[in-house]
Structures are given as C-alpha cells and as structure tokens.
Amino acid sequence: MRRTPVGRQTRARGIPEATVARLPLYLRALTALSERSVPTVSSEELAAAAGVNSAKLRKDFSYLGSYGTRGVGYDVEYLVYQISRELGLTQDWPVVIVGIGNLGHALANYGGFASRGFRVAALLDADPTVVGSSAAGLPVRHMDELEAIVESQHVSIGVITTPPGAAQQVCDRLVEAGVTSILNFAPTVLTVPDGVDVRKVDLSIELQILAFHEQRKAGEEPDQGRSGEESVLDRAPGPVRAAAAKLRRAAGAAKDIKDIKAEKVENDSERPAVMPA
Amino acid sequence: MRRTPVGRQTRARGIPEATVARLPLYLRALTALSERSVPTVSSEELAAAAGVNSAKLRKDFSYLGSYGTRGVGYDVEYLVYQISRELGLTQDWPVVIVGIGNLGHALANYGGFASRGFRVAALLDADPTVVGSSAAGLPVRHMDELEAIVESQHVSIGVITTPPGAAQQVCDRLVEAGVTSILNFAPTVLTVPDGVDVRKVDLSIELQILAFHEQRKAGEEPDQGRSGEESVLDRAPGPVRAAAAKLRRAAGAAKDIKDIKAEKVENDSERPAVMPA
DNA sequence: CCATCTTTGTGCACACGTTCACAAACGCAT
C-alpha cells in the first residue's frame, strides 16, 4: 500500500477540484436567496453574491448538467438541491472532534456545523482532566472510546484539533478506526494511506501569506525596493556562487535564527555581502 | 476606484502564488531541522518533511534564487533566513482580532501566533458585555478604539472572527482605518477595495469538500453508482429540457429545501423524474 | 409566427501549476 503525504485528487467523476471547492460558496449564496424566497437568479447576480466571475460560475454549473434556462437564469431551489446532492449533503455526516482545547471548544460550538448535514458524533480528548467536562452540550469522552464510536455511528470524517505533536498519532488511530476523511487544524503534515483525504486549515500559514503580500505592498512604494539584500553572489554563475555556498555552510552550522536576524539589520544597506558570514 | 470581491494577485515579483503558499510549509520543516541542529538537507528529504514532491520544492526555491549546493543540498539556517525574509517575517506584524467569541478566544490563545513575528496588538468586540473581560492575558477593548489602535500601532493585518452578519461592516471599518490585509473566519464573502488582500478560512466549506469526496468513495464501491438520480430530461437536448426547466420553475417557487429533500427519498429509484415536480 | 431581447452553455486561447528528466555543478577520493 502506497502512502501519500497529501493526496490531491485528480478529477472526480469529471468535476474539477477547483469547481468542487466553489460549490459550497454557491450553495451558501443560493441558500440566502432561498430564504428571501427569490425564485430565480442569473449567473451574473449569483456570481456577484459568491464573489466569482459569471463565466466561471456558468462553467462550474455546466459540469453538473444543464440546470439553467436561457433568457431566465437558474431556479434557486432546484439548484440548491442539485448542489447539495452533488456535495453529498442530502445525507448526514457524523463527525468526531479530537482534541478539546480552545479550538476544539470553538468548533464544537460552531453553529454552521450542524446546519448542513454535519453532526458532531463525539468530542474526544486524551487528557483525563478534560474528559468528563462538556462542550456545547456534549460530554468530552476519552480517546479510548474512539474505535467504538466510529464503528457504531459510522463516522467517516474526523477533525483534529490536538497539539501538533499528537496529530499524526491521532490521525493514524482515526484511519485505523475507519475514518477516511480528515480535517486537520494542527500545524503538522499528516501522512495517510491512499484513499484517505486530508484537508488542512492552518492559521499560521494564512498569516504568513498575508505578510508576504503586505511586505510587497510596503516595498513597492519607495523606489529603492529591497536593494542590497539580494547578494550579487547568489545570482553570479560558476565558482563564485560555490564559494559563497561554502562560506554559508561553514558559518551557518554555528548560528541560530536570532543571530541571523540581528545580522540582517546590519546588512540592510546597499553593500553586497555573503549573507550569514 | 474599482472594487474587487476576492482579488487574486497575478504574480508578485515573479514568485508564483502557489509557491508563496508553500513557503510557510518549508519554513516550518526547516525550523524543525534547525532545532535538531541539522546543518544541511537535500531537496528530497525536505520535500518529504513538507509533504510535497522534490521537483516542486526545487522549482519553488529556484524562484528565490540559487540557494542550494549541488551534490550537497541546502544549508538549513541560511534557507530559514531567506524564506523568512521573503515572507516578511523578519519584521513584526501587529494584528488585531475582531470578534471575541469562542473562535476569537481560541485564536488569541493560539501559540503559533506570536511564534513567527505576529503579535496580537488588540482584541476587539462590539458587545459591551464582552468588552473589559480578558483573553490570553489581553483585555478585550471596544470596537470604537479600533481606529486609534490601528494608527498608533501601525496595524496592517486584521482577523475577523465575528458572526457572519457583522463581517462586512467590520471589514469596511478595518479597511477605512488603514488595514490592508484581512483574514476572514466568518462565512461571508467580503468585498474590499483594490489593494486590500483577503484570505478566508471556512470550516464549513472544508467539510463540504470532504463530504463530496467521501460520497464519491462510497458511491464507487457498488457498481450501480448514482443511477436514476440524474434525470434523463436534464441531459436531453432541445425543447424537452426547456419543458423540464419550466416545470421546475413552476414547482420550485412554492417549495423549500426540506420538501425537496423529502422528495429525494421517494425519487431514489430508477425512474427518471422531473426533479421537484 | 416572427422579431427582439436576455441569458445560458461552451469552444478556444491563454495563464498558471506540476512533473519529468537531464545537464551542469559540486564534493570527495585517489
């Protein structure tokens, strides 16, 4: 059995992954329209509500079938049903949450959870001081009950909100118990067997991506940009770069991040320098 | 000023967006190696640790420059520094969190927050009963202090953990105050001016995507698949489909989701049917 | 029934992302 770290699916029954990822967005917008008793909606209107462009939306829907009426638009209720069905939301999905810390608590209380076919089957934790307490009206049960719960309630989706160190271990146990889809909030790369889907939600990564763009915005206003920082040696061809690399290796081994950070401030001027040397 | 709902950036200084999204992953793996005092690492090893394939990793790094040494690998410390710098983590990013409910609390307590240059500048809430309490050692302050805090502490990143109804309003206010990057946890499509980045984290969407794949797995084992569900009318060309659509519109207007769900059970057999009729 | 107006569904071109596969570059031993 091959083990794949991330397991990105290549096309599912012809529906592109990117489209699948947008269906929940459309569904949310459509549900709002439905609550306002709006009977039909055009691709343009719906696209605006979902924050995408209308051509993309139409193409997305075309993968599901021809559910619109030219000259009119889409029937809201019908589309809600079709998308729900396509996403598998016409059935109930029991979910276990493992790791009832701050985040686990927050998720247990999350309203949007139950709203669309997802039901919290159990809250689990390994810490005996947490077990027995309750969150969102549900008792926190011990990890050892995992296997019994998964089997008896036919749980196929697990949510991991443990500290990073425990995540892979918990993941293995979930998979062993029969869970085949995992939503991972721990900042850990999970390794799972083929056939198991993992999606990750990582606050820290999102912030870092924002920081990147933020820095870019800030660095563009002044004309200087990030000048001397990019050592000419690193772009130079041939033995020059090799020498630079050698110096880096020699110097780097004895240094830690803080030292390097401190150095950055010194090097922040124009002069080209072999970075950590 | 054009207003764009989502604002996907087209290339930043030559570094592809997909690469930027992976840099934090590499950084995390590298930091772990650094703590174990590993001096160098090959693309193969690092790729395994980050859960990607090695060719992708090498290409990603090639956008940053030539920081490896052929025949040896990459200097861990040096790479940590380069990626940190590229992501803008060598500086401090003050962040405000708006909406101190369950999730806001969880985020305030999240350790990985401060670890990499992100500092919680303030916790904000509009609810007077929450204001004045404290979370993670920080006092919860009133929304009205937002503008002063953003300006005095030079906050450029805001995190929204409010209920969905308040999100756009809070977003507008953040932007007005000078915030140019927003991490949105509310299940809402935010509209922002050009130049403002929004990233969203949506538990419900992630679960729905998992449900889709889960359903597909379940539907493939039996040979039948999803048989009669896909009405032949919907695939039929010409006036037949038009008639079906017309029926849907006529019927749909008076129905709600529950009714349709109930019908699904009845229609779950082989016979082709005009869905909600 | 015809003309006109609206909106879908999609072919096509292009941009972006991934993976392969290999030459060039480097360390090291002799």
Place this chain on the structure above:
DNA sequence: ATGCGTTTGTGAACGTGTGCACAAAGATGG
C-alpha cells in the same frame, strides 16, 4: 588533476484553471 557519485536548477511537456466572446436557446411582445 581527474573521475565518480550526488544533488541542484531548469527547459520542456503536460495538465488544470480561467476568461473571452459568441452561438444557441428560450422568453416576451406584437
């Protein structure tokens, strides 16, 4: 110095996703 084994960096092929632009399909009014 030279040769050998290793690993990077990247050109090129391929796959996926996006957006334009328009024909086809239907609604509507006369």
